[in-house]
Amino acid sequence: EVQLVESGGRMVRPGGSLRLSCAASGFTFNDYGMSWVRQAPGKGLEWVSGTNWNGRSSTYADSVKGRFTISRDNAKNSLYLQMNSLRAEDTALYYCAREPLDGSGHYYFVYWGQGTLVTVSS
Amino acid sequence: SYVLTQPPSVSVAPGQTARITCGGNNIGARRVHWYQQKPGQAPVLVVYDDRDRPSGIPDRFSASNSANTATLTINRVEAGDEADYYCQVWDSSSDHRVFGGGTQLTVL
Numbered sequence: 001e002v003q004l005v006e007s008g009g010r011m012v013r014p015g016g017s018l019r020l021s022c023a024a025s026g027f028t029f030n031d032y033g034m035s036w037v038r039q040a041p042g043k044g045l046e047w048v049s050g051t052n053w054n055g056r057s058s059t060y061a062d063s064v065k066g067r068f069t070i071s072r073d074n075a076k077n078s079l080y081l082q083m084n085s086l087r088a089e090d091t092a093l094y095y096c097a098r099e100p101l102d103g104s105g106h107y108y109f110v111y112w113g114q115g116t117l118v119t120v121s122s
Numbered sequence: 123s124y125v126l127t128q129p130p131s132v133s134v135a136p137g138q139t140a141r142i143t144c145g146g147n148n149i150g151a152r153r154v155h156w157y158q159q160k161p162g163q164a165p166v167l168v169v170y171d172d173r174d175r176p177s178g179i180p181d182r183f184s185a186s187n188s189a190n191t192a193t194l195t196i197n198r199v200e201a202g203d204e205a206d207y208y209c210q211v212w213d214s215s216s217d218h219r220v221f222g223g224g225t226q227l228t229v230l
Contacts (some may be wrong), residue, residue: 035219044224045157045165045208048218059217060123095164107212107219108155110176112164 009116022096022107030074033099038092053102060105124213126222143211154192
């Protein structure tokens, strides 16, 4: 059974930093591209960042580019999101999500975690 | 960046057909995916690649994509279909994944 379990969310002050983690199990982690998707309270889904199977190709939404860094450790079956210079508008539930097989040419999210909540407030 | 436009809300009576649209410039040339999200739950993929359904998704859910509009159709709507629905595409020029703003489906 595919499982994605996020952790690391908490309240942080504006300008602060936070590192989110996503532990994956039930599939061969290094065969798949992974993404972070967030949802502000009462708002819609926003794709944040994605990375390919080996972490050497990553992309970012304009809203977080230069502040967030996505990475992965295939030996630990884990995905990460380093979040710096946090702003109030980064407050959201952050989901880890898996795409189809890397290289398949398909870019959608079959599996999602339950999310970890990040609150940016003074 | 590529923009997807969805109506904020759609209402339908039980047993009727709901249609949720997703507009985008020449969206017909892209693969569109649809998600269902119920309150307090993670999104669930209901349609991928314009019209394919993952296993476990009832055939009451179907979709189409042409020109500047993609459409998710839910036949014989049930109370349990009440949820937010999101369309999503991949923007090849930026390698970004893009979501529509979401549509709240209300079953009257």
